[in-house]
Amino acid sequence: MSQPLIVSVDAMGGDHGPGIAIAAVDIALKKRPGVNARFLVHGDAAQLTPMLDKVSERARASIEIRHTDSEVRMTDKPSEAVRRARGSSMWNAIMAVRDGEASIAVSCGNTGALMAISKVVLRMKKGVHRPAIAASWPTVRGHTVVLDVGANVECGPAQLVEFAIMGEAFHRAVHGSTEPTVGLLNVGQEELKGNDTVREADRLVRAANLDLNYLGFVEGDDISLGRTDVVVTDGFSGNIALKTAEGTAKLVAAWMRESFTSSLLAKLGAAYMNAVGALDLLRDRMDPRKINAGVLLGLNGMVVKSHGGADEVGFATALCTGLDLAPSSFTSEIEKNLARLARTEAAEMEAEPQS
Amino acid sequence: MSQPLIVSVDAMGGDHGPGIAIAAVDIALKKRPGVNARFLVHGDAAQLTPMLDKVSERARASIEIRHTDSEVRMTDKPSEAVRRARGSSMWNAIMAVRDGEASIAVSCGNTGALMAISKVVLRMKKGVHRPAIAASWPTVRGHTVVLDVGANVECGPAQLVEFAIMGEAFHRAVHGSTEPTVGLLNVGQEELKGNDTVREADRLVRAANLDLNYLGFVEGDDISLGRTDVVVTDGFSGNIALKTAEGTAKLVAAWMRESFTSSLLAKLGAAYMNAVGALDLLRDRMDPRKINAGVLLGLNGMVVKSHGGADEVGFATALCTGLDLAPSSFTSEIEKNLARLARTEAAEMEAEPQS
Numbered sequence: 001m002s003q004p005l006i007v008s009v010d011a012m013g014g015d016h017g018p019g020i021a022i023a024a025v026d027i028a029l030k031k032r033p034g035v036n037a038r039f040l041v042h043g044d045a046a047q048l049t050p051m052l053d054k055v056s057e058r059a060r061a062s063i064e065i066r067h068t069d070s071e072v073r074m075t076d077k078p079s080e081a082v083r084r085a086r087g088s089s090m091w092n093a094i095m096a097v098r099d100g101e102a103s104i105a106v107s108c109g110n111t112g113a114l115m116a117i118s119k120v121v122l123r124m125k126k127g128v129h130r131p132a133i134a135a136s137w138p139t140v141r142g143h144t145v146v147l148d149v150g151a152n153v154e155c156g157p158a159q160l161v162e163f164a165i166m167g168e169a170f171h172r173a174v175h176g177s178t179e180p181t182v183g184l185l186n187v188g189q190e191e192l193k194g195n196d197t198v199r200e201a202d203r204l205v206r207a208a209n210l211d212l213n214y215l216g217f218v219e220g221d222d223i224s225l226g227r228t229d230v231v232v233t234d235g236f237s238g239n240i241a242l243k244t245a246e247g248t249a250k251l252v253a254a255w256m257r258e259s260f261t262s263s264l265l266a267k268l269g270a271a272y273m274n275a276v277g278a279l280d281l282l283r284d285r286m287d288p289r290k291i292n293a294g295v296l297l298g299l300n301g302m303v304v305k306s307h308g309g310a311d312e313v314g315f316a317t318a319l320c321t322g323l324d325l326a327p328s329s330f331t332s333e334i335e336k337n338l339a340r341l342a343r344t345e346a347a348e349m350e351a352e353p354q355s
Numbered sequence: 356m357s358q359p360l361i362v363s364v365d366a367m368g369g370d371h372g373p374g375i376a377i378a379a380v381d382i383a384l385k386k387r388p389g390v391n392a393r394f395l396v397h398g399d400a401a402q403l404t405p406m407l408d409k410v411s412e413r414a415r416a417s418i419e420i421r422h423t424d425s426e427v428r429m430t431d432k433p434s435e436a437v438r439r440a441r442g443s444s445m446w447n448a449i450m451a452v453r454d455g456e457a458s459i460a461v462s463c464g465n466t467g468a469l470m471a472i473s474k475v476v477l478r479m480k481k482g483v484h485r486p487a488i489a490a491s492w493p494t495v496r497g498h499t500v501v502l503d504v505g506a507n508v509e510c511g512p513a514q515l516v517e518f519a520i521m522g523e524a525f526h527r528a529v530h531g532s533t534e535p536t537v538g539l540l541n542v543g544q545e546e547l548k549g550n551d552t553v554r555e556a557d558r559l560v561r562a563a564n565l566d567l568n569y570l571g572f573v574e575g576d577d578i579s580l581g582r583t584d585v586v587v588t589d590g591f592s593g594n595i596a597l598k599t600a601e602g603t604a605k606l607v608a609a610w611m612r613e614s615f616t617s618s619l620l621a622k623l624g625a626a627y628m629n630a631v632g633a634l635d636l637l638r639d640r641m642d643p644r645k646i647n648a649g650v651l652l653g654l655n656g657m658v659v660k661s662h663g664g665a666d667e668v669g670f671a672t673a674l675c676t677g678l679d680l681a682p683s684s685f686t687s688e689i690e691k692n693l694a695r696l697a698r699t700e701a702a703e704m705e706a707e708p709q710s
Binding site for chain 1: 493494495505508509540542548549550574575576577578579580588590591592594595596597598599600601602603604605606607609610611613614615617618620621624625627628631632633634636637640641
């Protein structure tokens with residue numbers, strides 16, 4: 001048997017308590033039946049151990065509980081969290097990646113704290129201002145990687161260029177594309193539109209001659225339509241876009257339920273559609289728990305952020321993302337792209353006369 | 356018979372040519388059978404007049420074509436547009452509102468030009484930095500007014516407070532609410548989240564003691580869920596949210612079509628659902644053309660912005676919005692709210708010792 005993929009799990013910090021981590025491992029393994037995986041589950045053993053009785057033999061055998069009674073709370077400010085973090089479940093989960101014990105860490109804890117602790121423990125790649133969180137967004141054509149979706153509420157133009165570089169490498173490594181297209185999120189496609197930051201970022205990407213398949217500005221509706229494979233934006237707009245899409249999907253789902261129960265005849269039809277399985281895929285696609293995972297990019301190591309409000313199904317989605325990414329080469333791909341950017345910048349500085 | 360509502364229409368500037376304006380009047384009148392309305396249609400008579408033969412007698416009788424061969428182009432920068440605007444269809448349509456000939460103007464021309472010309476012709480209300488564009492967004496609970504959805508890509512905190520005041524008055528006047536709730540769009544509900552602008556705006560709204568039903572920060576998914584009646588944001592994030600919602604609705608519609616045609620049995624079920632009318636309301640609700648109208652707030656007069664890419668059905672939606680708003684009191688309600696803000700500010704300045 002091949003070497004197992006090892007996923008380090010921060011079981012504390014989510015809204016539903018640590019128990020869901022154990023149940024989530026069980027669900028994730030059922031969704032990835034062929035995968036040889038082990039899970040290092042960090043958290044309070046007194047709460048975690050009894051949960052082992054409720055899961056499959058395969059899940060139980062794959063889990064190693066690593067006790068700690070310290071946890072990072074959802075309400076902690078990032079700076080406080082880092083100060084008090086050493087020895088917490090989040091800290092330990094990320095340390096396992098740094099020490100090479102695990103390939104990837106998964107946590108549903110506080111985003112700000114996860115970013116801050118990941119930076120301290122794993123360090124950022126050379127050339128990265130701050131890490132970004134990338135989300136893989138289902139589209140009409142496949143998957144579009146959107147970043148940043150919430151790590152950096154304010155971003156300068158140079159950061160947006162880094163996001164383009166990291167997102168492009170991530171899409172190649174994770175979604176198997178060869179020349180992913182990249183767009184910059186704006187309020188219009190014309191060059192004179194938008195604010196100074198996006199216009200300057202647009203100029204920088206073009207000037208840097210990065211060998212990126214950069215298509216220019218895209219708009220909000222282009223994300224779900226898959227107009228580009230990567231959509232770059234600051235964490236404020238990216239988070240709003242992501243959550244607006246979630247809310248819209250919930251609204252349409254509510255409208256569908258209303259239509260399907262609007263009359264006796266409609267109910268009969270809906271029951272029939274259910275019986276022939278016509279709604280299974282649709283229901284699965286529209287389940288927000290099935291697209292629950294943000295990936296931290298720009299670090300020397302892989303960290304997946306699950307939604308704090310995730311239940312065991314949602315957390316299982318994040319664990320599956322961890323399993324899928326564990327053998328991936330995206331961090332080294334990002335490094336190659338960053339090195340290319342650095343060479344371009346160096347060449348530009350040489351070419352320009354000193355002022 | 357009561358006095359007719361008079362709507363001034365800029366027929367030029369849309370992607371589909373001026374002809375759709377005449378067809379749209381016909382559709383709008385069919386959707387508002389009881390309304391006594393007249394339409395002053397500004398544009399090239401040589402293109403508009405032949406279209407009159409294709410519409411109903413009622414539409415024909417309601418239309419007065421006002422010829423001009425000058426138009427504002429979609430590609431004009433706002434500053435250029437204003438310089439060349441006098442006598443254009445857009446200018447004339449808005450002048451009819453200023454001169455009291457019409458209650459409201461509707462245009463599908465260039466947003467920047469429409470803003471700029473409306474400001475010059477109608478002037479802003481006292482206390483408004485810049486007008487905003489408000490969109491009425493369908494939600495699980497009714498309608499949420501989102502502003503700004505694209506007029507001001509960069510906004511200071513004081514502008515966001517004005518948007519709150521204008522949006523609240525608009526919701527009361529247009530959606531008949533008595534104490535509409537107001538939220539400020541952010542990336543999290545906790546006070547320490549977000550950028551400096553939204554945190555300062557949050558502080559200002561609370562400090563100004565405006566008698567607004569202000570609930571604090573809301574997130575992107577709260578819009579479609581209708582958590583507040585009014586959602587305030589800058590034009591960059593607002594435009595991205597609006598278009599992301601459009602894109603998501605289109606994606607879900609594509610998934611539905613795929614599910615409903617995924618097998619012969621599914622197709623039979625879908626045909627049945629169609630036959631019993633179970634999908635009519637859903638289809639209507641998800642038609643993006645049925646939510647096509649932005650309303651300019653903060654001016655001494657009412658102007659409705661239709662999407663530039665609207666066809667006759669989309670443009671008819673904007674005309675219906677015009678007909679619905681024509682008898683509305685939202686501009687005077689906004690004025691009352693602004694006066695309240697001015698009084699609060701004056702009282703604060705008096706109370707504070709000079710530094």
